[in-house]
Amino acid sequence: MTVLVSYKNISKTNSSNIVFFVDEKFNISNIKNYISRSEFSFISDLIKSKKLTKKILYFDISSKRQIILVSSSGKIKSSEAENLGAEFYNIFKTSTQKEFIINSDSVTNNLINFLGYFLLGIQLKSYSFDKYKSKKNQKKINITITGKKIPSLKDQNKFKAIKEGTFYARDLVSEPGNILHPDEYVKRIRALKKEGLQIKVYDEKKLKKLGMNTLLGVGQGSIRGSYLVTIEWKGLKDNSKPLAFVGKGVCFDTGGISLKPAKFMEDMTYDMAGSAVVVGLMKSLALRKAKVNAVGVVGLVENMPGGNAQRPGDIVKSYSGKTVEILNTDAEGRLVLADALTYTEEKFKPKFIIDLATLTGAIIVSLGSEYAGLFSNNDKLSNELIEAGEKVEEKVWRMPLNKNFDKLIDSKNADMQNINYVGGAGSTTAAQFLQRFILNKTPWAHLDIAGMAFSKYGGALNSGGATGYGVRLLNKLIEDKYE
Known part of the structure; x- marks a missing residue:
């Protein structure tokens, strides 16, 4: 209606x-x-x-x-x-x-x-x-x-921009995998140029040249392309450091060679929800002419089994130079984000980086569908996210990071492995993995939105399906603290 x-x-x-x-x-x-x-x-x-x-x-x-x-x-x-x-x-x-x-x-x-x-x-x-x-x-x-x-007209435009950005994110998440594969996703992002956003697309050829092998490894079993896309909004006349938002865009996740069970696999169309939040947020900022410099970075892949698919046991070299042993091809989101995070930090030198991903089922065990898991290296940024989340009822709960967890992802054959085979702390070790790709101590926060991106039963502000969780949260953070 x-x-x-x-x-x-x-x-x-x-x-x-x-x-x-x-x-x-x-x-x-x-x-x-x-x-x-x-x-x-x-x-x-x-x-x-x-x-x-x-x-x-x-x-x-x-x-x-x-x-x-x-x-x-x-x-x-x-x-x-x-x-x-x-x-x-x-x-x-x-x-x-x-x-x-x-x-x-x-x-x-x-x-x-x-x-x-x-x-x-x-x-x-x-x-x-x-x-x-x-x-x-x-x-x-x-x-x-x-x-x-x-x-006022200004306020009307502001609320319209928030609605449009949230709806855009919901639309992207709701699309089936045969329609919104990485190639189509890139076309839709490019169409946002008309809103005043600067779009740059890195295809497989460019990614190989850059050395983004953890991202490319996830998508190599698919007939679809793999991409990194940057979306810039320059709402300030100066060249001040931007705020950076990074999203996981696995358009469909079969688990790859480490194949998921068939039951509920159809829900894996929403494994790109983190990227949808970033794209929706950037659209909102452009529509409301936000007085801020911001960049969205999304890694777009499809994780499929196939003759060229990545195997358990493979070792790949990331954009950062660090090597990763792939013990489970279904722990793929962190591989996409690893290259995207390092590139974002190096290329844009942002004030902070916030990444969003439907990363682990473990966070649903911990927090259900009431809170997103927040992991961060910075207390100030964490507190700002918690405060913004309370205001818009897109809540986050801070979870621990600690060097003692590192031993769970250290590898005998490479710098690290992509899962913790000992068991336990699944969401934390995933975040601990991501933290290794923040090389210059940039304030960083990781939001695990696996329990928040999609609702079978509906919530206060949605009637079931894709929620668009994160667009209003991050918009409020920007509006209150950075404009």
Whole structure:
């Protein structure tokens, strides 16, 4: 279902469905001037007879007219406003009423941009991926914001950019593997040039010349190409160091020669979710003309078994010069990220690097689908991510890194091995592996989003499927701390 939002600078309307905001006790004195006396009396009497346990009440004034009351506390948080919008969508998505007027003048809480967050919640919850269904949901909800407190054009564009970036990430993750293979993915990223992003694509020939053998090794069993793509946004006129975001883009992960079980393998289309977050974030930054320099780097491969596939026992030399013994070809994401991380640090010399990846099943065992795992070499960056995550309810939980874990990935035959065969600490040893490819002590954080990128049952702001987790988190980090 599509949600369409428009704005009109009028205060009164005789619309069939009108939405007002009231306080927690459903005190409606603030809407008295916007409805008739009889409607006011009718609603007042009904409120007195209701147990006020819900945050949204609606009253059928006639067969063609509803008055809807949305209650909020005076100290409401932005995430609560978004959840309120999602609740509004849930109530009315099956309603026969599809036209709503929202009266902005009735907003009484103190949250800056309350309406923006409320509308964003409605839109995020409305997302669906029905591209390949022969019968699509053609229904639309038309929402018109009226009054003197409508969001400014700048704020409208900001929230639209966040929605567009999140939806773009969700779209990428939702695509099947036969459609969104690395070759097609590159085409879609290149199309973002029209938003003002600078795109550079490194194909296999260029990657071989650079010596990115850990990344190339993952994709060598596939008939599709392997790529590293850099996406730059220059929102500042100076040449200040950019913020860097690196994403794992394994478009489909069979496990390679270390083949995964057949059950649920179809879900491995979302093993590129880390890269989708990076691409979606960069699109958001460009759309809202963010006052920051940033770069997104994604490694795009397909991990397939085949006559040319990487074997367990192979030893490869990374871009950093360090050698890796491949003990399990299904521990492939860290190999893609290894080359991408070192290249990003060396090429762009960023203020920090944050990588995102659906890296380990172990993080789901640890944190389920409530938190992403955070591993970092920097307390300041970690605390900023935790704070941003709490604000947008895309939460992270810091997990340990320690040199004592290094012995679990040391190899007898190379500088390191790509898995810990002793057992235990699967997510930590994966992060410990990645840390070895940060060579110049750049502040770095790794987000293991395996439990967050895809939801079978839906969450507060999504209805199931790809979540786009990470776009809003990183956008909030940038907005609060680096613009």
